[in-house]
Amino acid sequence: MNPSPMPVSAVGANALRTITLEVFRFRPEQDPLPSWQTYQVPCREEWVVLDALNYIKDHLDGSLSYRWSCHMAVCGSCGMMINGKPILSCKAFVRDFPDHIRVEPLGNLTVIRDLVVKQERLLANLSAVKSWLIPKTPAAADEPYRQTPVQLDQYRHLSMCINCLLCYAACPQVALNEGYLGPAALALAHRYNLDSRDGGTFERMQATASADGIWECSFVGECSEVCPKHVDPAGAIQQMKLASSLDWFARRLGLGERS
Amino acid sequence: MSSSVYTPKLPRWWWLHHAGYRRYMVRELSCIPIGVFAVMLIVGCWRLEQGPESWQAFRAALATPLALVWQLIALAFAVYHSITWFALAPRTMPLRIGARRLPASWIAGAHYLAWAVLSLLVLRIVGG
Numbered sequence: 001m002n003p004s005p006m007p008v009s010a011v012g013a014n015a016l017r018t019i020t021l022e023v024f025r026f027r028p029e030q031d032p033l034p035s036w037q038t039y040q041v042p043c044r045e046e047w048v049v050l051d052a053l054n055y056i057k058d059h060l061d062g063s064l065s066y067r068w069s070c071h072m073a074v075c076g077s078c079g080m081m082i083n084g085k086p087i088l089s090c091k092a093f094v095r096d097f098p099d100h101i102r103v104e105p106l107g108n109l110t111v112i113r114d115l116v117v118k119q120e121r122l123l124a125n126l127s128a129v130k131s132w133l134i135p136k137t138p139a140a141a142d143e144p145y146r147q148t149p150v151q152l153d154q155y156r157h158l159s160m161c162i163n164c165l166l167c168y169a170a171c172p173q174v175a176l177n178e179g180y181l182g183p184a185a186l187a188l189a190h191r192y193n194l195d196s197r198d199g200g201t202f203e204r205m206q207a208t209a210s211a212d213g214i215w216e217c218s219f220v221g222e223c224s225e226v227c228p229k230h231v232d233p234a235g236a237i238q239q240m241k242l243a244s245s246l247d248w249f250a251r252r253l254g255l256g257e258r259s
Numbered sequence: 260m261s262s263s264v265y266t267p268k269l270p271r272w273w274w275l276h277h278a279g280y281r282r283y284m285v286r287e288l289s290c291i292p293i294g295v296f297a298v299m300l301i302v303g304c305w306r307l308e309q310g311p312e313s314w315q316a317f318r319a320a321l322a323t324p325l326a327l328v329w330q331l332i333a334l335a336f337a338v339y340h341s342i343t344w345f346a347l348a349p350r351t352m353p354l355r356i357g358a359r360r361l362p363a364s365w366i367a368g369a370h371y372l373a374w375a376v377l378s379l380l381v382l383r384i385v386g387g
Contacts, residue, residue, distance in 0.1 A: 028263030084276070111265040118264070150358040172280070175269040219347070220283045235350030242351065 016042040019094055021052055023064065024104040026111050034111070037061075043094045049101065050078050050089040053115075066115035073228055076164030079106050080115055086169035086226045106169035122165055125185035128207045133192060134200025151196040158191035158236055160229040167223035167233050179212040183223035183233035186214060190236040193243070201243075209244045217241075286343050289336035296333040345370040 019041050026034040039060050041052045050068055057064050068078040071090045078089045081104040083097060094101070109117040135145065167183035168174045174182050181189075189208050193201045208214055217237045224234040274280035299321075306317040320326060348370050349363035 026265050028265075032263060034265050107267060108269070109267075111267070153358075153360075172269060172273060175267075175273075218283075218287070220280065221347070222277075222279050222283075224350075225279060232350060235353075238347070238351035239353070 015044055017045070017094070017099075019043050019052060019097075020100045021049075021056065022100065022102045023053075023056070023115070024111075025064075025114055026105075027063070027113065045095060047094045048090050049080070049082055049092040049094060049097075049103065052094060052101075053089065053103070064115075065113045074162065076162030076228075079164045079166045079169065080104065081107055081169065086166040088164060088166070088228050091228060106165055108169050108171065108175040109165065117165070119163075119165065122163060122168065122182065122184060125181045126163075126188060129181060129185050129189035130200055130204050130207070131185065131188040131192060133195065133198055134203060135197060136199030145197040147196055154196070155191045155194035158187050158194070158231055161188055161191075161231050162229055164228065166226045166228065167231075170222040170226040172220060173216050173218060177212065177216055180216045181207065181213050183217075183237065184231075186217070186240065187231055187233035187236040190240050193240070205244065205247070208240060214240045214244060282343070286340055289340040292329075292333040292336045293340065296330070296337075341374065345374075 021039045021041050023037050023039065024034055025037045039056050041055050041060075043052055043055075048071075050071060053064065053066055053068075057066075066078070066080070066089075068090065069075040070077075073088050073091050076088070079086060080089045081087075081102075082089065082092050083102050084104075086106055089103070103115065105111045105115045105117045109121065111117055133145075161184055163184060165184070167187075171180075171183055173180050186208060189204050192198045193204060214237050217234070219234060219238060221234045224232045227233065270276070274284045303317055303321075306313040321330070345367050349366040352366060354361040354366060
């Protein structure tokens with residue numbers, strides 16, 4: 001477990017910088033509408049915004065709710081809008097921000113409480129696109145599915161997704177169409193399509209090439225800009241559009257063998 | 260109580276608040292001047308088919324200051340669209356030679372090369 005930030009008394013006063021944190025609050029049992037609450041937080045030089053939130057939770061206001069776990073940009077649970085941009089709060093160094101920092105829950109998603117958003121949309125979409133390996137041929141029980149480094153290199157960058165939802169928060173199409181499968185789910189569908197062991201591309205296409213799939217993307221490109229793992233969902237979706245179009249032509253010309 | 264969640268709404272002018280969204284919107288809007296310019300070309304073909312006088316009148320209309328300004332605007336948008344599109348091409352069409360990925364600059368470079376060759380070809384045909 002990570003230790004919570006040190007109490008202020010434990011650090012030299014000259015190392016502290018007082019930040020005004022303006023935090024989005026939503027406590028439906030008290031108020032059906034969200035509001036803003038400001039906190040004065042003495043921050044150390046090396047603190048990230050998540051440390052400042054932990055300071056609030058430990059020393060100023062225990063009622064503040066937010067998700068976090070690993071504090072090292074691996075678990076993908078502490079994504080927030082910080083000064084209007086989606087970012088992992090464990091990667092957002094306070095020193096890179098002005099003295100006034102606004103913290104909101106991830107955009108385009110339903111808020112349950114304070115900085116906590118519903119993750120169900122991504123989870124449902126991951127199922128819809130079948131983001132798992134659908135083997136071409138069943139392997140013998142004691143045989144591994146073999147893969148060369150070059151075959152691995154085809155999809156490896158896409159497999160880095162940590163499901164943090166920053167790309168959903170950055171995508172206006174996610175906000176405009178509730179049914180849109182969204183960047184992360186489509187990028188992960190592409191990850192399996194590109195896997196040499198996989199034979200599920202056509203099965204996935206029923207979802208990915210549907211009206212709520214890849215064609216809803218207008219290549220705004222912000223999903224890739226905010227991705228903390230450089231997955232490039234925007235690029236993956238354009239590659240799927242190209243593959244889907246070629247598949248359409250191939251089938252019109254009677255070349256495709258797909259049912 | 261069970262339905263007490265907060266669903267944010269995308270502001271009407273969402274794209275004005277963020278530089279990345281503004282760049283995207285300019286690229287989307289570039290279709291309007293480019294589309295109008297395409298219509299002008301089609302009108303030009305139609306006027307050419309009507310005979311030399313119609314063609315000369317069309318050319319004169321194109322040379323008025325207002326028409327020239329409009330064509331410069333359309334050109335600016337076309338260049339912006341092309342450059343941003345070529346920059347995205349390596350991500351849309353990643354290519355490999357054997358085990359190695361082709362560098363992004365090669366893929367974008369090939370687009371610029373094709374652009375230059377086609378432009379020269381058109382100039383050659385139009386210029387006689």
